Amino acid sequence: MRYKVFGKTGMKVSVMTLGTWGMGGVGWDNYDEATKVDAIKAAFDCGINFIDTAPAYNNGAAERFLGKTLKQLGIRNELFISTKCGNFFVDGSTYVRNGHRDAVIGQVEDSLRNIQTDHIDLMLIHWPDVNTPFEETIGALNDLKRDGKILNIGVSNFSKEQIQDAGQYGEIGAFQPQYSMVNRDSEELIRWAASEGMGVMTYGSLGGGILTGVHRELKEFAPTDSRNRFYKHFHEPMFSKVQELLKVMDKVSSENGGMPLSQIALNWSVQKDFVSTCIVGAQTRAKVEENAAAFDRELDASAIATLDAAIAKLDE
Template sequence: MEYTEIDKTNLKKLSTVALGTWAIGGSDWGGTDVKQSISTIHHALDLGINVIDTAPAYGRGESEKIVGEAIKNISRDSFYIATKVGLDWSKGDGLVYRNNTKENILKEIDDSLRRLQTDYIDIYQIHWPDPLTPIEETAMTMKSLLDAGKIRAIGVSNFSVEQIETFKKFAPVHTVQPPYNIFEQDFKNELLPYVKNENMTALYYGSICRGLLSGRMTADSKFNGDDLRNADPKFQPDRFPSYINAVEALDKWAKESYGKSIISLAIRWLIDQPISGIALWGARRPEQLNAVEGVGGWRLTEEDYKTIESIVNKYVKEPVGPEFMAPPVRTL
């Protein structure tokens, strides 16, 4: 395992692979198995992964509860918890809405601490920007939590450079969490150079693109129930085969060039970016993490990045991003 640190904090040895626990929450992923999920978290820690990323919105608190149960008897200083704030499902219509008001943040922090069974959160992230709440109000509330010791670092997720700059007028921003992977690369255009210049750390979500880069899917793969991939344009009949063809070609290249599988390539592609970064590896069964051991001990060259890009462009003629996942803005 390789490690990084977060500048201007005392978070100094974070694994460059984090466990992503969205699927563990169950909703949007066809349900969950609590015992199996806890075993997955323990297996991640055994593999040297010491960052666990979660959020209240994952299963309406279920993911945080499971993480709390998994870590309650483990030394708190041996791992880092990254969770989020600002998605509110209290309206009762089955949807979550952006809500970064002071009142909601102060409620959510205590709810998260209770579910996680801990006294503090290492990285507390605004989940989505909320156009109905002034960024000043959100930032100053987060700063108050940092000053009170309830959180150790402030992060933002899905924010633009302009929004981060406004936020920083009132509170520090230590981390950003964008969607970023071989198939979804908008982050590199504007935000990556900014993050590099500001010496921030990026926590990349969607690292294996909802399992597409795992190498386990075929053109015949089906997704049941409320699985969010049923709403992802990449997994629809008009696009899915082209993405599968790209995955097969990338897997072949990785094996011929480095003796590595596509999933190891997908994570290595992120770790070797020119900034401090942590790739979120989503899993809900222990065996889904076994390939982590293939990530370390090698590096991609600049020429490799060009080759990977050419392979993707050869097969994916109509690329689409993760825009379908954006939650709605509440109404006043």
Template sequence: MEKRRLGQLEVSAMGLGCMGMSEFYGATDEKQSIRTIHKALDLGLNFFDSADMYGVGGSNESLIGHALRGRRSHAIFATKFGVVRDSQGNVLGINGHPQYVFKAIDESLRRLGTDYIDLYYQHMPDPNVPIEETVGAMSELVKKGKVRYIGLSNVGAEALIRASKIHPITALQAEYSLWSREVEQVLPTIRELGCGLVAYSPLGKGFLTGAIKRYEDFADNDIRRHFTRFQGDHFKINLDLVSEIEEIARENQVTSSQVALAWVLLQGKDIVPIPGTSKEKRLMENVNALQVQLKLEDLIKIDNIASQIVGDFDVSSDTLEAL
């Protein structure tokens, strides 16, 4: 397995997003998810991503802690804090206060069954707490040995610079795929600061796999029903564009998922995509994208396709409102 560096942290060139193993994308299967995590480790994929708000009561962290029991030393584990939910799963708000940081880490460590977290992110910035205060508290966690490295998620360049003056930021996590490229505006700052980029939803929340053909394919409890790119005329236009990605895939004798992931991987050795899946078959397909070599004409076609995408994913509003 190829390795890449996020700041000073070395991880597998591709990670595994674990959110959908517990919630948001329809039915879940814990046993299947655990098998997939074990398969990832067997393949040399060692970078696992979660958050304390994935699954009611932090159930995603508990699942991963169970799956990694006896194999913790082989895994690089990342999780996030800051989005507060009640016992029914309702979002109560964002909390970046230092005392909340200290409380959240202990709860995550307990669920994970470990005494340290490799990469700890603030999930979203708290508009009521200066980022310097939140990162200052996270820095204390590093001094105490509870956290190895600090990351931020869903912030812009200015916040990243301010935070870096308090403590080195190892990685920025942001949505990044061939049809969600806003973070490219932040990439120069990321590289100037020596951070890495962890790309979540590199498959366009599953749409770029080509497996979604109708809005009705989403289960009633699938969060993607709430995103504009999957609704009305937007859905039809974007479906036609995905068919063009599928054509590029056929020409290269690979899948559309592998084309999308190969594109992200080509954007820089400091970028690590974390496609999410709970299925071993999909995991294998994603990992094999590391071997895909796209031609220059493919990249030109992909850029043209990406420029025509309609609708928007807004993690700071759409996602929270859908919960």
């Protein structure tokens, strides 16, 4: 595993962060508890020291599972944990943003209980709530920081203007945007955030799994499945375009000793100096180990150029 300093937070984090959205049990494929516990143990064994979660991942279920598992493994204090606030999963399918002071403080207190910890290393505002002034949300987070309940404040899915607005009221140490070979919409914003000293943790690093090459045929996922509702490349016209990209990745793989496509996608992300760590959601030991091994070697410049040429065609 390789490590990078996570911007001005000073945290020295693994270049891969384990994502736990799927472990909440809604919106992704489901696994039994022992399999998921072993995936977390595998992450730790591979040197991953950063885990990302959120109360919105099935209304605290992912956080509770994580808290229970870290306690069972006795590794809470060996890891950095990021969780989020200001986004509520209300009726088993709907996400509601609420950045009001009481909502945020109540949610953070719940997260501390769920994760069975006395502090959260990074608290991100999950999505901007445009109906609540950032002064109020950041003010609440500043108070939690002063009390030692959270150590750093970050934002996710914010625009540059929103980050600048929020940054007037407290230090924004981290940014969590979507970024991968199939989604570079935020690249300019990410470069700017990194240049401002924010740690950058990118999500959807495998494009929700499509970049592993597992999904070669268009499939109808359940309406509540995150691949159906969150990642546009599981729908046409993007799906067919990504299949062309996968063919180029297959070629890069065969030129690189059969390197798994997952590792190609992660190499491509982490080689960017503006990405501190890429978050990957994986719920089995085998997948975590395959992904973590992506950092044992680097794709060379010509392979990256081949990939970039194929990625450019996604925009045509």
